[in-house]
Every structure is written in structure tokens, then in C-alpha cells.
Amino acid sequence: MDKFTKVTGVATPLMRQNVDTDLIIRIERLVDNVTRDGLGPYCFEQIRFKPDGSEDPDCIFNQEPYRGAPIILSRENFGCGSSREGAVWALKGMGIKTVIAPYFGDIFNNNCFQNGILPVPLPIEEIEQLADEMKASPGNARVTVDLENCTVVSPTGRTISFQIDARRQHAMLNGLDDIAQTMSRKGEIEAWQTGDKTARPWVWL
Amino acid sequence: MGKTLFDKIWDSHVITDLGSGFVLLHIDRLLLHDMSGGKALKEAIEKGYPPAQPRLTYGTPDHTMSTKPGRTEKTHPPGEPLILSMRETTKAYGIKLFDLGQDGQGIVHVMGPEQGLTLPGTTLVCGDSHTSTHGGMGALAFGIGSSELVHVIATQTMVQRKPKRLRASFEGALMPGVTAKDMILHLIGELGTAAGTGFSVEYAGSAVRALSVEARLTLCNLTIEMGARTGMVAPDDTTYEYLAGRDYAPKGAMWDRAVAHWRTLPTDPDAEFDREHSVDMKNVAPQITWGTSPEHVIAVDRAIPDPRTGPEEKRGAWEAALKYQGLEPGKPIEGTKVDWVFIGSCTNSRITDLRAAASIVRGRHKADHVTAWVVPGSVRIKAEAEAEGLDRVFLDAGFEWREPGCSMCLASNGERVPPGMRSVSTSNRNFVGRQGPGARTHLASPAMAAAAAIKGAIADVRKIG
Structure with a gap:
């Protein structure tokens, strides 16, 4: 797993509800022979580009200073829908390090932690204020997300705390490998399985 | 206090408590499809983790090939490498694949119940958000991402945090023209696409009990569209009639033993949910x-x-x-x-x-x-x-x-x-x-x-x- 500690940068006020993972990455990009690292150009392609393939200047991702910004500000339920982890790889490929939204799709949320992208839950009022502060000072405004202290610092210097599971915080700060950690419990897993083969033999094919 | 269907299955699959709300959960069934199956198997093997339980793992291609009559994996060329990779990796590790052109091939969430692989009381995962479908059989089933898929291949477990419980009860008879699809769309319309985020859902009530297994699978399928990863219907005689005799379902004395166990799974009368919602079927139209x-x-x-x-x-x-x-x-x-x-x-x-x-x-x-x-x-x-x-x-x-x-x-x-x-x-x-x-x-x-x-x-x- 990739580490995440702290990021400071421009935050893009996307401010949409229900940003689904189909919108983040179209499924055929995951069928075509595009590598995980090569998905960035296709991230949000349905809103970044017009049908003729040219950039849509009305899309905030194509506007300065938001082009290439590492933070997204969004409304409720970011990452809902399909389980495709390609959505997280595409965000990463576009240079996104963290997404701030009131809450996230459950599977997307889990996928983020597997890839060093931090989903930060904040109340919608706080996110709206962050968006206002970004727009008030385009070019200069920066947002900081600090995982160690679980804080977001707004462009005007307000510090806002957020909540995260201690286990996930620790894993992400240290870039821990989930599988290796589970493998260290192989004995416990095998003991459970031995017991279950007696209790529910019909499950074991 | 009594337990819910969800809690009974979850609690009996906890291998160990990992602290701060997380547990290591045993996974009884892993289903693979062509979008991510071959890639995940390859990744696990490259990392040095061969499939932990190949006999609890089953695959079928469904996403990337054409559905044109007479199709093969070559009919839609972009999908061919994914299908070949799945064929190759499953074969190498003795994982049963219901391959193109073979009996049993189908959409992975159709294949599981149809084969009798999806059983009441089991935990089942697949790299697809509509894995919630299998909950219609009384299984605890949910969709996972690619990295989690590799974790399950390697360890037959998942690191998970227990969700809250929501019960949606549909009471009354279905009005003319109304199906399970209308029930779940109506519910999502009432509650919104995020009501289930952080929850597991149990569908209950007289209207659900009256549904066929196929209709229950439809009901549970759309659970993810309301934000919840898992939705379930308690197993009952309708479930057992559907399952009996299916290829991978238990047989003979083992069947009787399994049914006796499954009958203990439904939610106890005094179990509590974090949220309850009731729908009067009189109000549900197409x-x-x-x-x-x-x-x-x-x-x-x-x-x-x-x-x-x-x-x-x-x-x-x-x-x-x-x-x-x-x-x-x-x-x-x-x-x-x-x-x-x-x-x-x-x-x-x-x-x-x-x-x-x-x-x-x-x-x-x-x-x-x-x-x-x-x-x-x-x-x-x-x-x-x-x-x-x-x-x-x-x-x-x-x-x-x-x-x-x-x-x-x-x-x-x-x-x-x-x-x-x-x-x-x-x-x-x-x-x-x-x-x-x-x-x-x-x-x-x-x-x-x-x-x-x-x-x-x-x-x-x-x-x-």
C-alpha cells in the first residue's frame, strides 16, 4: 500500500452529488489494454472532454488553477456505484491525492485505502466553505490535508478536524501491506477452518 | 437479546478481532469474472500467494465478450486477453471455470445461485458491486475491489468493519403489474441512493416472503444502488425448494443437516436494527x-x-x-x-x-x-x-x-x-x-x-x- 501523510495544494470544487465510478472511469478503459498507471488521461473523460475529443472549457478540471490539482471537493456520496478499483487508479493517474466529501461509496472508500488515496469525510457546510475560500482567492488559495493530525487547514487558515479509523490511519501512514499482515495470522485462519469443516461440512467442496 | 440474520452469519465467520472495530472474516465463496478474475489471480501469484482455497473459488466470463449469436472470445477482440488470462490462471490452480460455450456459463450473479454454489449462511464475495444479489439466498454477499480480491485469493479472508443494520419491510400483496424490481426501485426512491451507506440491509415482510428466489435475487441486486454493500432475505422453504438438487448444493444426509442449520439463521423476533423502514405494498406501482x-x-x-x-x-x-x-x-x-x-x-x-x-x-x-x-x-x-x-x-x-x-x-x-x-x-x-x-x-x-x-x-x- 502507498503511504499518505500530508498534502498541500489547490482543491478543485467539483461539488457534485453522487459522483459514480462510471463517471470517474468508463468501463471500456479497463477492458482496453491500458495499464493501471495509464488511466489518468481518461479520468472523468465524460465531463472533461466533448464528444469530438476536445477539452470542454466549462469543466472545472480544465480551468486554471484547478488543472492538475491534488484535492477534490465534492458533495455527498462520492464514488458510489460500481466496485471498479480503476476509479481510484484513474484519480491517482490524474494526480489526485485526497477527496473531501460528506461521505463516500462504501466499496470506493475501501479501494482508496488500498491505493494511498485519502477519502476525507467532512460536513457539507465545511466543504462549501472550503469551496468558497478556494474561489475567493484563485491562484493563491491552498488546502492542507494532514493525516497524522487528522486535520484539514483551509485557505484562510481555519483548522477542521476529521475522523478516521485508527487502524486505517496507522496502515496508511506506514504504507502497510494488508496481505502480509493477514498472513501472520495463518495459524488462526487454519484453526477456524478446521473447526468449520466439522461444524458446516457442506460448505467445503 | 436476539440476533439478526446478518449478525448470526457475520459473528460465526469472525476468525479474530483485529481491534478498532475491525475483524478478520472468513470467506466461504469467491466468485471470479473476466474483468478482474484473471488479473487478480496473476497479481496474487506474482506476489507469491497462490490461491488459498481453489475449491471454494469459481469463475465464469460475463463482462467482456460479445453476446452475438455464435460468439466466441474473438468476436469482441478487446475482451479476448482477459478471457484467455482467466482461462489460463484458473486452469493452472484447479479453479473451476464455467467457460464460454460450456454448460453453466453465465452472468456471475446468475451462475452462483443456479449452480447451488451460493448457500444460505455463507459469506460470498466477488469483484463486482452487484454481488449483493446472492443475499436473496440468505448469504452474506458483497462486492469488493481488485486489491481486496487479491487479499481473498491469498488468504480466504477479509479485513472488515461491521456495518449497521437496516430492515426494510414490505407488507401486503403486490398490486397488478408490480414486481420485485418495482419494490426495490420504489424503496430507493423513498430512501435515496445513500441511505444504505455503512449499513447491511435485510428485506422482510409478507411481500418478500411471497417472492420467488429469482425475485429475491432481483431485490437484493439493487441494494448497492441504495448505498449498502449487502442485502439479504432470510432463507425459508422457498429457498430450500429452489436449492434442492442443484449441482453444488449438499445432498442426502448432508442436505438435511444443512437445512437444520439454515433454519436457525432467520432474525430472532427480539433482534434490534439500527434503522427500520416499512413499505405498504398498496403504494407500490410499476x-x-x-x-x-x-x-x-x-x-x-x-x-x-x-x-x-x-x-x-x-x-x-x-x-x-x-x-x-x-x-x-x-x-x-x-x-x-x-x-x-x-x-x-x-x-x-x-x-x-x-x-x-x-x-x-x-x-x-x-x-x-x-x-x-x-x-x-x-x-x-x-x-x-x-x-x-x-x-x-x-x-x-x-x-x-x-x-x-x-x-x-x-x-x-x-x-x-x-x-x-x-x-x-x-x-x-x-x-x-x-x-x-x-x-x-x-x-x-x-x-x-x-x-x-x-x-x-x-x-x-x-x-x-
Whole structure:
């Protein structure tokens, strides 16, 4: 797993509800022979580009200073829908390090932690204020997300705390490998399985 | 205090408590499909972790191949490497693959229950969000991402945090023209697409008990569209009748032992839920979505909503949805011209769905301007439908009768609704571009979709009968 500690940068006020993972990455990009690292150009392609393939200047991702910004500000339920982890790889490929939204799709949320992208839950009022502060000072405004202290610092210097599971915080700060950690419990897993083969033999094919 | 169905299954699968709310959960069934199956197996093997329990792992291709009659993996070339990779990796590790052209192949969420691999009381995962479908059999099933998939391949476990519990009770008899698809769309319309985030859902009540297993699978399928990863129906005699004799279901004395165990699973009368919601079936009519989120749904006899009179926080989303869909607020949705009809997907491609659609189509013909597809959920369903003559009903009415797969639900195999075209689809998502860039999707039941094909417009199935 990739580490995440702290990021400071421009935050893009996307401010949409229900940003689904189909919108983040179209499924055929995951069928075509595009590598995980090569998905960035296709991230949000349905809103970044017009049908003729040219950039849509009305899309905030194509506007300065938001082009290439590492933070997204969004409304409720970011990452809902399909389980495709390609959505997280595409965000990463576009240079996104963290997404701030009131809450996230459950599977997307889990996928983020597997890839060093931090989903930060904040109340919608706080996110709206962050968006206002970004727009008030385009070019200069920066947002900081600090995982160690679980804080977001707004462009005007307000510090806002957020909540995260201690286990996930620790894993992400240290870039821990989930599988290796589970493998260290192989004995416990095998003991459970031995017991279950007696209790529910019909499950074991 | 008593326990819920969900808690009974969850608690009995905890291998160890990892602290701060996380547990290590045993996974009884891992299902693979072509989008991620071969890649995940390869990744696990490259990391030095061969599949931990190949005999608890089953695969079938469904996402990336064509559904054209006579198709092979070569018919849609972009999918071929994924299918070959899955074939190669499953073979190398002795994982059973229901391959293209073989008995048993189908949409992975159709295949599991059909084979008797999905059993009550088991934990089941798959790299697909509609894994919630299997909850219709009383299994605890949920979709996972690619990294989690590699973790399950390597360890047969998952690191998970227990969700909260929501019970949705449907009481009363189904009104004419109403199906499980209408029940769940109605519920999502009432609660919104995020009501289930952080929750597991149990569907209960007299209307759910009266549903067939196929209908329960449809109900649970759309659980993810309300934000919850897992939705379940308690197993009962309907479940056992469906399961008995299926290929991988227990047999003989083992069957009796299993059923005795399964009978202990339903939620205890005094168990508590974090949230309860009740739906009176008198209020559930045939549904159709109008927008670009499954929560954008209305009864088919209603008018297209007006963002100016809707909730303020949704105004922007509603306006954008209507613009994308090319719809005018305030007008009746019935009569809106339709170009495409898709009957299929893990939501609605089972034999009961095809029968329901055929009952509307029989003796009629599709409207000339409509392209209508029927994509059965599995090789077995296709054969069963053909034995009943359903293929002739559809073909005589001008529909295409195709090979099993996900097809136009998500267009991952190149089968798309063209830009700007309007489709009535029995699938599960009406997201922007879901059925192809610029495609406009309206979700509905198989009978409603069939009615739309006949009328050439969104139609009220109750008026066709």
C-alpha cells in the first residue's frame, strides 16, 4: 500500500452529488489494454472532454488553477456505484491525492485505502466553505490535508478536524501491506477452518 | 437479546478481532469474472500467494465478450486477453471455470445461485458491486475491489468493519403489474441512493416472503444502488425448494443437516436494527426511472418531476439529469419515445424475468423504430427458455435473442446504446454514459421493458396486460 501523510495544494470544487465510478472511469478503459498507471488521461473523460475529443472549457478540471490539482471537493456520496478499483487508479493517474466529501461509496472508500488515496469525510457546510475560500482567492488559495493530525487547514487558515479509523490511519501512514499482515495470522485462519469443516461440512467442496 | 440474520452469519465467520472495530472474516465463496478474475489471480501469484482455497473459488466470463449469436472470445477482440488470462490462471490452480460455450456459463450473479454454489449462511464475495444479489439466498454477499480480491485469493479472508443494520419491510400483496424490481426501485426512491451507506440491509415482510428466489435475487441486486454493500432475505422453504438438487448444493444426509442449520439463521423476533423502514405494498406501482441516478424514479403514471418544486439540495442534480435525459419537467413520462429496449443483466435475466417479458410480447410485434434485445442470464436459462418456446416469442416479435453475458447493462463488451438514444433497460444503473457515451437509460421491470418495446414508448404495463 502507498503511504499518505500530508498534502498541500489547490482543491478543485467539483461539488457534485453522487459522483459514480462510471463517471470517474468508463468501463471500456479497463477492458482496453491500458495499464493501471495509464488511466489518468481518461479520468472523468465524460465531463472533461466533448464528444469530438476536445477539452470542454466549462469543466472545472480544465480551468486554471484547478488543472492538475491534488484535492477534490465534492458533495455527498462520492464514488458510489460500481466496485471498479480503476476509479481510484484513474484519480491517482490524474494526480489526485485526497477527496473531501460528506461521505463516500462504501466499496470506493475501501479501494482508496488500498491505493494511498485519502477519502476525507467532512460536513457539507465545511466543504462549501472550503469551496468558497478556494474561489475567493484563485491562484493563491491552498488546502492542507494532514493525516497524522487528522486535520484539514483551509485557505484562510481555519483548522477542521476529521475522523478516521485508527487502524486505517496507522496502515496508511506506514504504507502497510494488508496481505502480509493477514498472513501472520495463518495459524488462526487454519484453526477456524478446521473447526468449520466439522461444524458446516457442506460448505467445503 | 436476539440476533439478526446478518449478525448470526457475520459473528460465526469472525476468525479474530483485529481491534478498532475491525475483524478478520472468513470467506466461504469467491466468485471470479473476466474483468478482474484473471488479473487478480496473476497479481496474487506474482506476489507469491497462490490461491488459498481453489475449491471454494469459481469463475465464469460475463463482462467482456460479445453476446452475438455464435460468439466466441474473438468476436469482441478487446475482451479476448482477459478471457484467455482467466482461462489460463484458473486452469493452472484447479479453479473451476464455467467457460464460454460450456454448460453453466453465465452472468456471475446468475451462475452462483443456479449452480447451488451460493448457500444460505455463507459469506460470498466477488469483484463486482452487484454481488449483493446472492443475499436473496440468505448469504452474506458483497462486492469488493481488485486489491481486496487479491487479499481473498491469498488468504480466504477479509479485513472488515461491521456495518449497521437496516430492515426494510414490505407488507401486503403486490398490486397488478408490480414486481420485485418495482419494490426495490420504489424503496430507493423513498430512501435515496445513500441511505444504505455503512449499513447491511435485510428485506422482510409478507411481500418478500411471497417472492420467488429469482425475485429475491432481483431485490437484493439493487441494494448497492441504495448505498449498502449487502442485502439479504432470510432463507425459508422457498429457498430450500429452489436449492434442492442443484449441482453444488449438499445432498442426502448432508442436505438435511444443512437445512437444520439454515433454519436457525432467520432474525430472532427480539433482534434490534439500527434503522427500520416499512413499505405498504398498496403504494407500490410499476416504476420507471427518469434521471441519471436510481433514486430518480417515479410510478409510470406520474409526471416527470420539476426541479423547482423538488428538494432544494437536489435542484442542481435534477436539472442536470433532465438536460442529459432530454426530458421536460411536468410532462407525463408515459408516452416518451423509446429507441432501444434491453432485457437482461444480473438484475433481470432469469427465467421468471424472461417469462414475464414474453407474456407481454406474445402475439405482438415491437414498434418499428425500436431495437430490442433479450440477453438471457446463463446458458441454462437460455436452454430452459428455448425449451418453453420463449425464444420464438421474442424472435417473432422482432426482438434479438442473444448469448448470455452482461452486455448492454454496462457496455463493457462494446454493446452500446448509441449517443442520444433512449433505452428502457431491465438493468441496474441509469448513470450518465452507463449504456454508452450519451445514452439515456430508463430502468424498469422486464414486463415494463417489453411493454415499451411494443408501444415504442414508455408504457404502463397495466394497460397492456
